[in-house]
Amino acid sequence: MSGDSQVAGSFVTADYVVFALTLVVSAAVGFYFAWASRGQQSSRDFLTAGRKLTALPVSMSMTTTYMSSITVLSNPAEVYRFGAIFAYLSVSYVLSTVVVSEVFLPIYYRLGINSIYEYLELRFNKATRLLGTVLCILNITLFSGIVIYGPALAFSQIVDLDLWGGIFLTGIVCTLYCTLGGLKAVVWTDVFQLGIMLAGYLAVIIKAVILQGGVPTIISDAQQGGRLNFIDFDINPLRRHTFWTIAFGATFNWIAVNGTNQTMVQRFICCKSITHARVALYINMLGLCTFLTGSVFAGLCLYSVYRDCDPWTAGLISAPDQLMPYLVMDIMTGYPGLPGLFFAAVCSGSLSTVSSSINALAVVTLEDMIKPYTNMSEKHLFWMSKGLSVFYGVICISMAGLASGLGGMMQAGATVSSAFGGPLIGVVTLGILCPFANSKGGFSSLVSGLLVSCGLSIASVIYPPSPAMTRPLSLTIDGCNFTTTDSLNWTSTALPTQPTFITATTATLQPLQADYWQAPSYLYIGIIGAATSVIVGLIVTLLTGHEKSRKARPDGIWRGESWQHKSFFL
Template sequence: MSVAPFVGASFAAADYVVFAFMLAVSAAIGVYYAWTDRALKSSDDFLTGGRRLTALPVSLSLTASFMSAITVLANPAEVYRYGASIVFYGLSYFMSMVVTSEVFLPVFYRLSITSIYEYLELRFSRATRLLGTLLFIVQTILYTGIVIYTPALALNQVTGMDLWSAVISTGVVCTFYCTMGGLKAVVWTDVFQVGVMLAGFLLVIIRCVVLKGGVGLIISDSRQGGRLDIWDFDPKPQKRHTFWTVTFGGTFVWVSIYGINQAQVQRYISCKSITHAKLSLFINLIGLCCILLSSVFAGLCLYSVYKNCDPWTAGIVSAPDQLMPYLVMDILGDYPGLPGLFVAAAYSGSLSTVSSSINALAAVTVEDLIKPHMTVSDKKLSFISKVLSFLYGVLCIGMAGLASLMGGILQATISIFGIIGGPLLGLFSLGIICPFANSKGCNLTASDSFNRTSTGLPAHMSNIATSPAQPDHDRNLLADNWYSLSYLYFSPIGTIITILVGLFISLVTGGWKRKVDSRLTLVKSDTTVFCIFKALKDRLMTGKPDVAQTKENHGNQNPAFCNIELDYMKCNTPT
């Protein structure tokens, strides 16, 4: 049952001006890069920025890509309702950056591929590549539609901002700068939008601190209300958020995003060197933690303000993701322009996510579905890339319209999107870490995992992402109902099963007899630890690095194997 929009303070002219300014700046960045890069005609320039990007803008773009408006609205509501245990995502962020930089990045970077699904063909088969590509396209279109529509609905019901005007305007602007400026425009608009998102959080936090009379009172209220009881080490896998689910399960989720998601990988392989690529991941870690801590403290502010009168249970708002917009209109409604800044922050999250998705969709379509099947000039491919960006933008807007009719299926779709990441992560991990994994083992395992995902979801799947664990006496045994697991465990389960079954089938079908090109697997010289150890060893033994040995180890495989540049050695010795 729907609840009428909040009646009280509403958007003023100044708020619309601030929101429009954010859209105008984003569009202007697209025009700027369309003009400055007008002489560049190749699809590589459009889709990867000519592989000349540096660490800082790429790092901020990585941060923005999956910090969507859902994050801006849902994280504070999560803290308000259940507590601040999601702060442990900071640990999962760190571990996922280490795994990505040490395992996946070196392989993808040295292959100089644009679509990561090209790796699946090089390592396994064309069928595996097409499976990965098609799954990515379908899921990403569904996800971007939800990212556009869901926050627009929440903001509409509280601020009174016209729903479809907001959906269409953000979709059109996003499509415009993606089509005009390519990856460079996407990266630099992400930089701007990260700043807007942080400004929106800080605005709410500062105002709440002033109203409550200091940070100490907010912390005290949150402690008394149990919102700071975060040290839950209960190993039960049915509990929604504990230290183990957030850190262990969250690490798998974020590795599947940063390690093998086209939208993220496409950014760091566009860096001008592997050093910049790895730096971008770790600078991005700072941005992730800033947004996480800001959203957590905003949730504590939300609780402190409404601890004695819950707007959700009182029926003032119809869903938890409307709590933050309600708070903004409640405490900032008398200051024209400030609510507009928060709404701009929320929509900046949508723009950054959707633009990243559009660019990634165009890249995989060109690389996986067009180039392998027809001979097209580079100039024509560049034009096709722009047309595809436009078409995918239109599709995403259309999917937002469809999302408005899907009701409860929205959360199920998001859950499916997360579950598929597990088997895909297992598939790429098999290829990179296990030299004896073969196409038979991986194809059979992947197909089985995806079939189980698409056909085995129960009717109550839509409640997994938001409902706390039910009491034990209401549940069947875990073996009978594994859906009682925390939703954060679906990704590691999918990954681990895919790896174990894939290894077994590969060994049974003679995978250990097959010799694999070393460029396609992880070798010890890919790791930072090896580079540091080798540099120190050479210096201690000879006083200088063994350049000849470095060339022997790396020269025939990759001109940019290692990323550590020391005073006496560069592991990325060119051939």
């Protein structure tokens, strides 16, 4: 346990057993697929499962990948602090799914590409492809480090678990089954981990409902506390959450995730047909909406339990991300195995996201940085794929170590990482919808979008929106009954020292204030980056001479700048 921990509970043997079984089963899946495919030595089979997977396991893998451990911990805390308006995120899931299914999927299947960045070279040039690849690697490795470190830190300050032991276990197990079993192991392990995540979430929700006397009580408490704040159609872009920022701002972010992020696109292209890919995409949408509903209700449960004694305001925890672990150790310690089940759920979120990241990084490195410049045999490419999986596993663990030294700047790192999606969706959209855009316009599009979105991300940390735009809903400690006991229960916990605010969601640095400029909602950064990419790409194209040739290749993409628009759509 961390020496500066505020409150700590204890895991019993059953909790450790449940957690250990999660790791053992995950590793066992990797051993199984390594044994089952021992006669096959193809990098294509290893990295894309031979393009033979069906819709159901792929959709479950997609859902697990993006319902990361940060999501499991942060979404309920978000609802607890800012209200259930967060549920409008389901609108973005639906809209982004339709766009990706009808616009992006046909292109990827028509081309038969293994990496999304192959498209950037086919449509524009090698420079655009390489820049996109570098952005992908930076984005995924940074995010993976935060996914590993953030939950480990949150738990180390709530329960008696070793921080770095959890980090190394997660990283090593991920690397093991990715290296042994390839994409098949990643997908089927995700299926198992999805079950663990659902079970852990449901255990907490059911216990909270019983404790509070039923669902009506929780809904009533939420309504009285202003948490059912669905009627908010303010168009002010500085507001953190309104219907417009969540429903439409997040739509562009999810189009970027589903349409241009290699970890997700790789799931599509490993399906046996475009029909399976589309079905997987829509099942994934249902899965995301289901998880969102559960996380929103979990946030309402949090508020119902702590409506009169907020652990964060009281200083019992150091950041909002610790609310769910605190609740678990508060209400479930009398049920051996259940706290361990929830911790296994959070760990599964880390495992699924990081394993997908390792596999995606291996693909883009092999396809975009090695294959085009070498003449390696298929056997050598196969072993190179395994070596890259090990390499990126080590990198992701190292990024967790870097995250530990960033303190409050982890929030800035996560914001910059999320901003990479805007420029990528912008340049891909330019290529798809603007047939006259040339290679100079494509490269300029990506560079300009990157500069603007990353600049906004950094500026939003230095000059955040005013407190009036981001202030949480009312929280109180009027009902706390502090005593000198060491019990974890919220009604009888000794008031600790001032919280340290060191996790990913709260900055240690005092932000500067600017009277002349304020950052927009973080959900608009992706839109601004994408719009900048498209506009600059069009301007540069018009200034340098748009493409006039219309002679198309059969697959609808050209070399030498010839193209036919209708062939993009099946």
